[in-house]
Amino acid sequence: MRTQVAIIGAGPAGLLLSHLLHLKGIESVVLETRSREEIESTIRAGVLEQGTMDILTETGVGERMKREGALHHGIELAFGGRRHRIDLTELTGQAITVYAQHEVIKDLVAARLAAQGQLLFSVSGTSIEGVETDKPRVRFMHEGEQHTLEADFIAGCDGFHGVSRPAIPDSKRQDYQRIYPFGWFGVLVEAPPSSDELIYAQHERGFVLVSTRSPTVQRLYFQCDPKDSVDNWSDDRIWNEFHTRLENGDGWRLKEGKIFQKGIIGMRSFVSTPMQHGRLFLAGDAAHIVPPTGAKGLNLAVGDVKRLAQGIDDFYRSASEAGLASYTEQALKRIWRAEYFSWWMTSMLHTFEDASPFQRQIQRAELENVVNSRALSTALAENYVGAF
Ligand code: RFL
Ligand code: PHB
Numbered sequence: 120m121r122t123q124v125a126i127i128g129a130g131p132a133g134l135l136l137s138h139l140l141h142l143k144g145i146e147s148v149v150l151e152t153r154s155r156e157e158i159e160s161t162i163r164a165g166v167l168e169q170g171t172m173d174i175l176t177e178t179g180v181g182e183r184m185k186r187e188g189a190l191h192h193g194i195e196l197a198f199g200g201r202r203h204r205i206d207l208t209e210l211t212g213q214a215i216t217v218y219a220q221h222e223v224i225k226d227l228v229a230a231r232l233a234a235q236g237q238l239l240f241s242v243s244g245t246s247i248e249g250v251e252t253d254k255p256r257v258r259f260m261h262e263g264e265q266h267t268l269e270a271d272f273i274a275g276c277d278g279f280h281g282v283s284r285p286a287i288p289d290s291k292r293q294d295y296q297r298i299y300p301f302g303w304f305g306v307l308v309e310a311p312p313s314s315d316e317l318i319y320a321q322h323e324r325g326f327v328l329v330s331t332r333s334p335t336v337q338r339l340y341f342q343c344d345p346k347d348s349v350d351n352w353s354d355d356r357i358w359n360e361f362h363t364r365l366e367n368g369d370g371w372r373l374k375e376g377k378i379f380q381k382g383i384i385g386m387r388s389f390v391s392t393p394m395q396h397g398r399l400f401l402a403g404d405a406a407h408i409v410p411p412t413g414a415k416g417l418n419l420a421v422g423d424v425k426r427l428a429q430g431i432d433d434f435y436r437s438a439s440e441a442g443l444a445s446y447t448e449q450a451l452k453r454i455w456r457a458e459y460f461s462w463w464m465t466s467m468l469h470t471f472e473d474a475s476p477f478q479r480q481i482q483r484a485e486l487e488n489v490v491n492s493r494a495l496s497t498a499l500a501e502n503y504v505g506a507f
Contacts, residue, residue, distance in 0.1 A: 122148045122237070124431060125257045125270035127245060127283055129158055129238060131220060132403030132420040133276030134227035135174075139428035141234055142178055145435060148237040148268055150259055155228065155240050162307065162380060164220040165330055165338060166317075166414035168505035169213040171421045180226045188218030189331065194503065196468075196490055197320035199483065200367040203490035204316070210493075210500040217317070219332055220417055247273060247286040250399040271398065272431060276424070278404040279389070287396040297462070299386040299410060301325070301469055302345030306357060308337040310376025319412070319468055321486060322364040326412075326469045329365070329373065337374065340411075342469055349381040357381075386410040388462055390454060393447040394423075400446060402427055407454050412468060413461035418505055423450050453507075460502040 124140055126133045129151035137147045151158065167175075167188070175181035192208040208214050231238055242259045249255045250273060257268045275283020284292075311334060318329040325342030332338050341360055361373050389408040394401045403420030426449055430442030467485055474482070489495045501507060 120148070120266055120268045122146050122268060122270050123435075124148075124272045124274055125255070125268050126150070126274045126276055127247075127257060128275070128277035128281060128403075128405070129153075129224075129228070129240070130276060130278055130403060130420070131223055131227070131417050132405070132424050133274065134224060134231060134238075135421060136274055136276060136402065136424040136428055137236060137238075138178060138180065138227055138230055139424060140431065141231070141236060143428065143432045143435075145431060147274075148239065148270075149231070150242045150245060150257060150261075150268070151238065151240050152242055152245070153240065155238075158240075159221055159225050159228065161221055162219070162305075162338075162382075164411070164414065164417040165217050165332065166418075167216045167218055167223075168418045169215070170505050171418050172216050174421060174425060175223070175226070180223075180230045183222065183226055184216060184218045187222070187333070188216040191215050191217055191316055193316050195314070195316055195318045196486065197318055197365070198322070198486050202318065205490070205496050205500055205503075207500045207504050210497045211504050211506045213504040213506050215414075215504055217331055223417075245277075245282050247275075247282060247399060250286065250397040253398065255398040273399045274424075274427065275399055275401045275405045276403055276420075279408055281405050283399065283401055283405050284391055286399060287391075287393075287401075291393070291396060293392050295388075295390045295392075297388040299388075299465060299469070300345075300472065301342050302347070302383050302385050303328075303340040303411065304343040304347070304349070304352065304357070305338070305340045305380075305382050305384065306378045307332065307380040308339060308374075308376045308378050309335065310337050310374040311335060312337055313372075313374045318365070319464070320365055321468045321470075321482075323470060324360070324364050327361060327364045328412075337376070339373075343383060345383065345385045347383060349383060352381065354378050384411070386412075386465065388458055390451075390458060392451065394450055395443070395447050400427055400443070406450075407458070409457055409461035410465045411461075412464040413457065413502070415457040415461050415505075419454060419457050422453050426450055456502070456507055464499075 402423035
């Protein structure tokens with residue numbers, strides 16, 4: 120088998136890259152370990168920045184997002200028994216859309232298949248060879264047979280646990296990492312949204328996020344011990360925790376409903392550099408992870424592949440390797456800003472068990488500063504909508 124760009128991973132990064140390359144007349148093959156059903160039903164991100172909405176719309180895969188996604192013009196920060204609105208649109212002129220990641224995946228898969236794109240699901244044993252030559256290869260098993268896919272480039276879009284990042288020798292890589300001492304307990308609930316906008320709530324018992332998925336489904340998270348098990352949490356215990364952390368006697372009440380999905384996720388900040396080794400390029404979670412508090416992961420993946428597609432297009436169109444050579448440096452500018460913002464939101468809103476009384480007061484003062492200063496509210500809003 121031969122193609123121009125071998126793409127490992129059919130997450131948002133891999134599928135969007137394949138779609139962008141196709142629009143530029145460049146062939147690719149996408150290899151994915153999971154089945155189509157699995158990738159189209161895994162619950163993950165929900166917030167799309169304006170730039171992400173724009174690229175999906177401009178490239179013809181944004182129609183359903185426009186119809187079914189919910190445009191949000193603000194978010195709320197809750198602490199000390201009060202809620203404070205950050206007016207994203209007034210402060211930045213931009214907005215965000217709440218539209219589930221797996222819906223983006225469905226739209227991209229449909230677009231690739233409609234264009235006879237090659238997506239191979241349920242592959243196994245993926246390995247990468249020859250990235251230091253101009254004939255890199257991916258070996259993999261598909262439907263019981265061993266295959267070798269030869270390409271001009273390999274795009275490693277296989278997430279944090281994939282094979283692409285480890286294919287860059289340790290001696291050539293530098294990793295930066297912070298693991299947080301807490302996780303998020305996430306639930307999906309059959310109930311209409313409790314709030315028109317997302318609520319990021321700080322409470323001494325821990326952080327809570329109130330998000331939505333659709334007019335009939337709420338997405339809620341609360342800070343938990345990352346080693347806890349969902350089996351320890353009955354629905355009653357979950358609702359008690361949410362009510363205690365969110366309600367303050369002003370009459371507003373979180374809407375309950377049937378909890379139909381529960382899960383615990385760990386939280387880390389991570390960046391691996393460089394994002395290129397020979398003909399192998401990393402994009403999305405394969406190269407970097409942010410804690411979900413800033414809602415940046417999917418949006419960063421989109422930013423990476425937009426840049427990578429442009430670099431690959433320059434290579435074929437004008438034999439210029441300049442775009443590809445500067446991929447890491449250019450991508451990292453945006454990535455580190457998002458790493459900073461995600462770390463900042465996480466630090467400001469979560470309860471750190473080992474924080475001293477002094478640190479707790481400073482954390483509260485920081486929140487007061489953010490909601491009472493137009494300059495700081497604007498900085499938060501600019502970062503949240505991705506206006507940088
Ligand atoms: P993905 O989505 O992990 O996709 C990688 C794909 O590669 C496949 N794969 C392989 N395929 C072939 N061979 C191999 N050896 C392979 N190894 C792995 C995997 O099966 C998978 O299909 O990475 P990608 O494309 O870089 O996309 C990144 C985003 O998925 C991620 O950053 C976001 O989900 C993060 N995130 C959020 N991001 C936002 O922008 N806004 C949000 O509101 C938001 N909320 C979240 C989130 C992530 C969460 N979790 C579960 C970590 C909320 C949560 C709870
Ligand atoms: C979500 O809806 O899943 C979501 C929203 C905002 C975040 C993280 C997750 O910051």
